[in-house]
Amino acid sequence: MTAGIEEFVARRVHPGRRWLAAFRRPLAWAPLGYLVLLVAGSVLAPVLAPHSPVATDLDHVLAGPGPAHPLGTDALGRDVLTRLLYGGQISLLHAAIVVATVIAVGVTSGVVAGYLGGWFDRVFTWVVDVLLAIPVLMTLLVVLAVVGEHQTVVMIALGVLVSPGLARVVRGATLAVRKELYVAAARVCGLPHHRIVAAHVLPRIAGPVVVQVSLLAGGALLIDAGLSYLGFGAPPPDPTWGDMIAQAAAVIDRQPWLLVPPGVVLGLAILAFGLLGDVVRDATADHPPSPGEVVTPSLTPRDEPTTALLSLRDVEITLPGRIVVEDLSLDIGRGETVALVGESGCGKSITGRALLDLLPAGGAVTAGSFRFDGVDLAPAVPRALRGTRIALISQDPVAALDPVCTVGRQVAELVRLRHGGSRASVRARTLDLLRDVNLPDAVARRYPHELSGGMAQRVAIAMALAGEPSLLVADEPTTALDAGVQAEVLGLLGTLQAERGMAILLITHDWSVVSSFCRRAYVMYAGHIVESGPVEDLLTQPRHPYTEGLLGALPRRARPGTRLTAIPGSVPEPGQWPRGCHFAPRCTLATADCEAAPIPVAEPAAGHRTRCLHHAKLLPGGERASA
Numbered sequence: 280m281t282a283g284i285e286e287f288v289a290r291r292v293h294p295g296r297r298w299l300a301a302f303r304r305p306l307a308w309a310p311l312g313y314l315v316l317l318v319a320g321s322v323l324a325p326v327l328a329p330h331s332p333v334a335t336d337l338d339h340v341l342a343g344p345g346p347a348h349p350l351g352t353d354a355l356g357r358d359v360l361t362r363l364l365y366g367g368q369i370s371l372l373h374a375a376i377v378v379a380t381v382i383a384v385g386v387t388s389g390v391v392a393g394y395l396g397g398w399f400d401r402v403f404t405w406v407v408d409v410l411l412a413i414p415v416l417m418t419l420l421v422v423l424a425v426v427g428e429h430q431t432v433v434m435i436a437l438g439v440l441v442s443p444g445l446a447r448v449v450r451g452a453t454l455a456v457r458k459e460l461y462v463a464a465a466r467v468c469g470l471p472h473h474r475i476v477a478a479h480v481l482p483r484i485a486g487p488v489v490v491q492v493s494l495l496a497g498g499a500l501l502i503d504a505g506l507s508y509l510g511f512g513a514p515p516p517d518p519t520w521g522d523m524i525a526q527a528a529a530v531i532d533r534q535p536w537l538l539v540p541p542g543v544v545l546g547l548a549i550l551a552f553g554l555l556g557d558v559v560r561d562a563t564a565d566h567p568p569s570p571g572e573v574v575t576p577s578l579t580p581r582d583e584p585t586t587a588l589l590s591l592r593d594v595e596i597t598l599p600g601r602i603v604v605e606d607l608s609l610d611i612g613r614g615e616t617v618a619l620v621g622e623s624g625c626g627k628s629i630t631g632r633a634l635l636d637l638l639p640a641g642g643a644v645t646a647g648s649f650r651f652d653g654v655d656l657a658p659a660v661p662r663a664l665r666g667t668r669i670a671l672i673s674q675d676p677v678a679a680l681d682p683v684c685t686v687g688r689q690v691a692e693l694v695r696l697r698h699g700g701s702r703a704s705v706r707a708r709t710l711d712l713l714r715d716v717n718l719p720d721a722v723a724r725r726y727p728h729e730l731s732g733g734m735a736q737r738v739a740i741a742m743a744l745a746g747e748p749s750l751l752v753a754d755e756p757t758t759a760l761d762a763g764v765q766a767e768v769l770g771l772l773g774t775l776q777a778e779r780g781m782a783i784l785l786i787t788h789d790w791s792v793v794s795s796f797c798r799r800a801y802v803m804y805a806g807h808i809v810e811s812g813p814v815e816d817l818l819t820q821p822r823h824p825y826t827e828g829l830l831g832a833l834p835r836r837a838r839p840g841t842r843l844t845a846i847p848g849s850v851p852e853p854g855q856w857p858r859g860c861h862f863a864p865r866c867t868l869a870t871a872d873c874e875a876a877p878i879p880v881a882e883p884a885a886g887h888r889t890r891c892l893h894h895a896k897l898l899p900g901g902e903r904a905s906a
């Protein structure tokens with residue numbers, strides 16, 4: 280495993296186990312236990328309290344702790360312990376109202392802004408900036424002046440005023456999760472947004488949210504006590520902790536002890552919320568991974584073209600400010616495996632993503648036609664097709680899996696979405712899918728970090744198969760795997776394809792994968808398809824100097840004693856392409872004509888097309904052959 284992958288996996292240790300580990304420490308239980316005690320004491324105050332909270336004992340005014348009054352009495356002879364217990368009812372309820380409001384407003388708006396992005400996010404950021412500039416206490420005093428007698432409204436107002444801080448944290452965390460491949464994979468699989476948020480976003484941002492909320496709860500208790508202290512709290516005679524502190528402060532010279540019980544209870548409650556936040560932060564921090572496993576390979580490629588399933592004609596794909604794919608025409612038959620091959624940066628992945636309407640932000644198909652199963656799909660693929668008729672697997676399967684869900688749950692989620700049915704039937708179908716990709720049932724209980732690269736890719740394939748797609752876009756599905764596992768995964772794809780009659784667009788830069796797995800291939804260079812045809816013809820008789828150059832650089836095709844040839848230069852960036860042939864600046868056959876105007880596509884042999892004016896020179900006996 281490379282350092283990068285280790286690092287990646289380290290971020291993906293399942294949080295459930297971390298939380299269990301974190302709560303094994305006494306430090307974690309102490310604050311939780313204290314808060315549970317406080318809540319229980321307040322709720323059970325009518326049962327536990329030795330006196331009524333308003334009963335006065337004028338014979339024992341400002342008494343210290345004693346048998347009749349374990350924590351003493353206040354200036355009116357009321358039992359301090361009783362008032363502490365009852366006071367918790369109001370103080371904790373107020374804190375709970377603030378927390379509930381903050382969660383409802385802050386978490387909801389933060390998640391929506393982070394997940395949707397775009398104009399909503401821009402408006403959200405602007406509003407949050409404005410709200411953060413408003414002084415909370417000053418505004419609260421205005422609210423108190425207007426609706427001071429309605430304490431619930433005051434607490435809701437406090438929640439709204441402090442929620443922008445949490446909303447900003449939540450937005451940031453959601454933005455990070457939204458960029459994860461498994462969220463893109465869930466979208467590709469057609470999961471609705473609310474399900475993606477519930478299943479994949481919220482569990483990942485739960486840590487920061489709980490930390491923030493626990494700190495806010497402590498802060499809310501403090502503000503509530505402060506308001507009571509200032510006389511804006513619940514009206515007498517109902518006790519609150521803040522009110523008790525205010526009364527104790529008034530007689531501090533006569534009975535300093537009176538300040539201790541409410542001060543300690545309140546102080547410890549605030550400390551407990553803070554410590555709880557620390558525990559949650561530790562629980563959601565990164566930990567080292569468990570080692571993966573190794574699987575063994577076998578290869579059984581299949582490829583039988585039938586009638587056209589997908590046809591692209593003269594397609595142009597634009598990313599912000601530049602065209603990245605131009606004049607692209609491509610056909611894939613039903614059940615056919617077609618390769619899209621070329622150097623890095625030629626536009627292969629962008630083409631594959633356009634088929635699923637998954638272009639980067641600002642990207643669009645800006646010209647051409649796009650037919651799938653006889654239906655014109657331009658300018659974009661309907662979302663309903665994603666994950667059902669057209670599915671995607673990528674080169675980083677672990678990143679496409681949600682690290683906090685078991686494999687079984689992730690596959691089952693898609694099975695339920697696609698086919699519905701009872702719990703038992705979803706489970707049976709899930710296990711069938713895993714068996715189809717040669718994974719044992721036990722894998723359903725594992726988390727993504729417990730899988731080897733090959734196993735993770737099998738799971739990704741199982742998830743892609745859940746919708747029973749007619750076309751699978753496989754974007755470098757074996758690049759991250761070692762040679763043996765690579766062959767095994769390709770073999771599996773071949774078997775599944777033969778069994779299901781599914782077409783595959785295999786995006787790769789590896790000619791050995793092309794030759795062992797596909798019968799037809801499209802060679803892509805700098806946004807153009809420069810050559811296409813049967814793989815055998817491309818390998819034995821390339822009709823474009825770029826294809827020839829790629830093949831000439833393959834070590835296994837070199838004759839002993841001869842030097843490997845490499846194509847000089849590098850692929851030009853979009854926007855820096857020549858007007859005519861994009862390959863001309865690197866081509867040894869190029870003439871002035873090549874750069875003068877766009878090059879028409881020629882078909883020198885049936886089904887074998889090239890975008891080269893000089894393709895005849897590559898034939899045996901041609902200029903290149905005799906050179």
Ligand SMILES: Nc1ncnc2c1ncn2[C@@H]1O[C@H](COP(=O)(O)OP(=O)(O)OP(=O)(O)O)[C@@H](O)[C@H]1O
Nearest residue numbers: 598603622623624625626627628629630639852853
């Ligand atoms: N998210 C993006 N934002 C801006 N430009 C992008 C983005 N993704 C790709 N591009 C650009 O689009 C062009 C084609 O990229 P693409 O990823 O399709 O190439 P590729 O042939 O698949 O290469 P690789 O095998 O390295 O993925 C490149 O110039 C690349 O810089």
